[in-house]
Amino acid sequence: MSSSSSRMMWELDQEEEKLFKQSEGMFNHQVAKNEREEDEERRRRDDEKDAFGAMGLIPQQKITAALRILAYGTSVDQVDEITRMGKSTILESLMRFCGAIKSIYTAEYLRKPTNMDLERFLKKVEMRGFPRMIGNIDCMHWTWKNYPSVWQGAYGDTKGAKNIILEAVASFDTWIWHAFFGVPGAQNDINVLTQFPMFNDVLQGKAPKVTYEVNGRMYDGPYYLADDIYPRWSTIIKTVPCLRSAKEKHFASCQEGCRKDVERCFGILQASWAIVRDAARLFDVESLRSIMVTKMNHPDNHANANVNLVENVENDHGTLWKYVKKLERVENGR
Known part of the structure; x- marks a missing residue:
């Protein structure tokens, strides 16, 4: 007998010894558990059979x-x-x-930040030079291949491509905690912003309570970083358009660097899910919205993690x- 066969026989003897050394109650418990699992598997297979007795799809x-x-x-x-x-x-x-x-x-991912989340955000952004900033706003266009012909004017951009717009708020750790999807691609970022429901909390006084000071003036409420196309609101901080002094150049460099968080998040989505990187093939906007929400809610939303999944x-x-x-x-x- 070879050494491998002897080793296998020795392991089987060890398993049998462990099995018969256990108490009678434990042994009966394992037997009953195995019988329940077999009965459950048998019932499941019986339920999956069609009228002809053939097995269905598992x-x-x-x-x-x-x-x-x-x-x-x-x-x-x-x-x-x-x-x-x-x-x-x-x-x-x-x-x-x-x-x-x-x-x-x-309920776990696509939600408003809790007090613990806000503390984590504020601690990180203060180290990056933007105290009380809780996110970055930007839009992503998803090309729509099989769009209805009657909607081609509403969903076509200036280059003739048909798109659906996703506007999202992302934190420094690429967590999208608010998103708005389904706006036709013919609209620009300002039109999308006017339909963005997140600022309703600001108007209703339900926004997170934070205060910060800039140039000796106190401000109440959080703010977000955005690019130049967005309006000049107190809750949106843009870069300096015409750079003259060294202070303005430094501010513009820091603002543009932190604002890349949301663009990095969009890049991770496209790298992780090829369906977003390519043109959408489905015909229904609600189906595309369900797919987009699925991708943003996935717990492993990191580059290449979903392909490995x-x-x-x-x-x-x-x-x-x-x-x-x-x-x-x-x-x-x-």
Whole structure:
């Protein structure tokens, strides 16, 4: 007998010794647990059978198809060759997956900052030279390929491309805590800002209570960094247009450097999710909004993290099973 075979037999003997050395109650508990898992698996497979007794699609197939479309930007026909699913089933699985992610993670990620979050923001931005600044505002255009022909005038920009606009507020750690998506691409940043619901809290007095001093004058309320196209509001700090003194050059350099946080966040979204980097293929604005919210709510919103997630899901049954269980709880309303 070879050394590897002897080693294997020794390990089996050790496992048997551990099994029969345990108490009778523990042994019966393990037996009952295994029987429950087998019964649950048997019932699940019976429920997935159709009228002819054939097995239906398992949840792992549907989630894999949705993740491949989001992370790789592949078409439905390409996913069909891998998951062996129909086009309508793939699209339905994609929308249900996005709805489940929105239900699970929106309250945790796409929300207003708490007092603890504000303390973390203010501590960091004060080190960067902008005390009491809580975010950066900017817009991102997502090209829309399969737009309705009757809407081409509203969604076309000056270059003739059809876009949908996302306006978001991002912090220094690329956390998007407020977003507004769905504005036609023919509008500019000022038109989008007038529809942006975030400043309603400022008008209603519900904005975070912070104070800061600039040039000996006290200001009440937070502010945001933006580029030159935005209006001159007290809550928006822009750069200096005409630089003359060394102080103005230094301020413009610091403001433009901190303002790149939101652009860096958009770059991470496009690098992590190929579906945003390419033109959108769906026909419905609500479906595109659901996809965009899914990407912003993902807990691993870092460069290349979501592509690795798909590889882990396809290779690791445990990672995929956690997604399946969460989706089932959302579907059952629990």
